[in-house]
Amino acid sequence: MSLIVKNEGVKREKPMLGMHNAICCFVEDIGTQMMKTIYGNKLQHKVVIVWEIDENMKEGKYAGKPFMVSKIYTFTLFQKGNLSKDLESWFSKKMSDKTRNEGFDLKTLIGRKCQINLIESDDGEYINIGSVLPANSSNQLFQVCTDCPEWISKKRAQSIEATQQPGSDPSEPPIEEPNFPQEDDLPF
Numbered sequence: 001m002s003l004i005v006k007n008e009g010v011k012r013e014k015p016m017l018g019m020h021n022a023i024c025c026f027v028e029d030i031g032t033q034m035m036k037t038i039y040g041n042k043l044q045h046k047v048v049i050v051w052e053i054d055e056n057m058k059e060g061k062y063a064g065k066p067f068m069v070s071k072i073y074t075f076t077l078f079q080k081g082n083l084s085k086d087l088e089s090w091f092s093k094k095m096s097d098k099t100r101n102e103g104f105d106l107k108t109l110i111g112r113k114c115q116i117n118l119i120e121s122d123d124g125e126y127i128n129i130g131s132v133l134p135a136n137s138s139n140q141l142f143q144v145c146t147d148c149p150e151w152i153s154k155k156r157a158q159s160i161e162a163t164q165q166p167g168s169d170p171s172e173p174p175i176e177e178p179n180f181p182q183e184d185d186l187p188f
Contacts, residue, residue, distance in 0.1 A: 014127050015055045015067040015118060021139040022116040025068070026050035027106045028152050029075070031159025043160060045075035047083075047106060048152055051116055051129075054139075068149060069116060071129045077104060086132045090114050113139045 028048050035044045052066040073083040077100045087104075088095055090112075095104075113135035118127050156162060 013057055013059050015053060015069070017118050017120060017127070019133075020053035020055060020116050020118060021135070022051040022053045022069070022114050023139075024049060024109045024112050024114070025052050026070075026148055026152070027109055028148065028156070030072070030152065030155045031161040033155070033159055046072050046159075047075045048072045048155070049106070049109065050149065050152070051114070053116060053118075069118065069127065069129055070149075071132075090132045090134060092134050115139070 026049070028050070030046045030048055032043050033046045035042055035046075048070050050068055050070040052068055055067050057063055057065055057067055071082075071086070073086075074081055075083075077084050077095065079095075079100070084095055084100075115133040115136060117130040117133065119130035120126070121128055
């Protein structure tokens with residue numbers, strides 16, 4: 001009797017490539033993660049920023065809801081780091097040395113509009129964020145989702161902090177009400 005297994009593959013609905021109006025809906029600290037780098041494995045503190053875009057899903061249990069896209073960043077304002085580059089691009093403003101040294105509250109990004117350029121990964125399997133740009137006048141997105149994606153809790157649970165602290169539940173972050181910024185407030 002045969003027992004045949006094959007790659008069924010998971011077919012995921014993907015948003016269209018190119019520019020999208022977006023709104024930041026989550027900024028979550030996912031702790032220290034073991035990351036593969038060109039220099040070998042390295043522990044790095046990571047944060048994830050999640051946006052809703054102006055395209056709705058058409059299939060599955062989330063049909064009719066906006067696509068959510070995210071990018072994981074190293075938790076630093078190092079000038080050449082991706083987080084600094086994306087923040088400066090988003091706000092069309094160079095980050096001051098004072099902000100780099102004294103810090104910037106990433107939670108102030110929640111509720112801020114922007115444009116996201118979606119690109120395809122080299123293998124064509126994923127859709128990645130190529131750039132984050134200032135919002136344009138046609139950005140009519142106004143509602144921020146309230147349910148944190150499950151994968152963020154799972155990622156946080158894999159952090160060094162979560163695996164080394166008995167009794168803490170990293171999948172249950174404290175609930176915070178977002179403080180929506182005024183559109184003319186520049187963060188730095």
